Amino acid sequence: MNLVNKNICLRAVEPSDLDNLYLWENDTEVWKVSQTISPFSKFTLKEYCTVANIDLQTAKQLRLMIDVTESNKVTTVGMIDLFDYDAINKKAGIGILIGNINFRKKGIASLSIKLLEKYCFNLINLHQIYCFISEENKTSINLFLTNKFEVCGKINDWVLTGNKWQNALLLQKINKS
Template sequence: MVTLTGKNIFLRALEPEDLDFLYRLENDETVWEVSETQAPYSRYVLREYLKNSHKDIYEVKQLRLAISDYNEKLLGFIDLFDFNPKNKRAGVGIVVLEEGNRNRGVGTEALRLLINYSFARLGVHQLYANITEDNAASIQLFSNLGFERVGVKKDWHFTEGEFKNEILYQKINRS
């Protein structure tokens, strides 16, 4: 049975109550490099986003899920993006807020749940992740769960006056 429920965390749909957390995350400049954000988001824009977050992945080609512990504490988000049902692939992104949640297995458990869901429920053949070469934590996370390094995009991100390479990782469902 495929489930979005793990031992310590579960993945759930976004709720209107997530607005403050989403606002804080989307306006955290330390994660803008990953999301390619250039300017802050208003509460209004994020409220409208939450109103439409219930739409089907086949319609909007993306799915954002909240990562929550069993005390209902929101720990981060995990996304499928560029969902392509014809070619059976999707991109994966994850952010776990620091606040004592990192290095506790939250990201590993969330990514494992999303992989299983994607392969079993959505029929995805492959997942991919784009990770800057200096993001050791993400490289380790995705590598530990079977994503393979398949390519490098040279000078892909321009951040703080310098270019950074981006590494492409893929996990192909062989079953």
């Protein structure tokens, strides 16, 4: 199965992704939604690049880089993750970042979610994919609702941002086939 849709390609992490990973993983604005609390060193991320492609069964997670092709030029614009992979209950969490701000609000995140969903439901036979999103992150909530995820729960005071507690919504998409 090719993880390609129109001009979007999801691919494995490569050592050449180190600079983008360093930039995106250390962006404190991203930390607010990823629950990261400390910076990553280039050394740590370089080591991650060498083991990032351990199989999903072993690692229980998978990171794919999002490439966009425009005018025969390929640009890595973000990453999409599966995490908390549970083979017994056939579910996994999903997260996405379009790190290159010049490529936001162009439908790339939505197409990437559709590609990952196809992989999850048709290749690794998951029953559901899900995500937790801060109630205040309207952009992400709308992204997942647009992709037919359903809000199925609310968790109060789930994330502390600064001095303010934020609720989180649980969104899920069930494989109906």
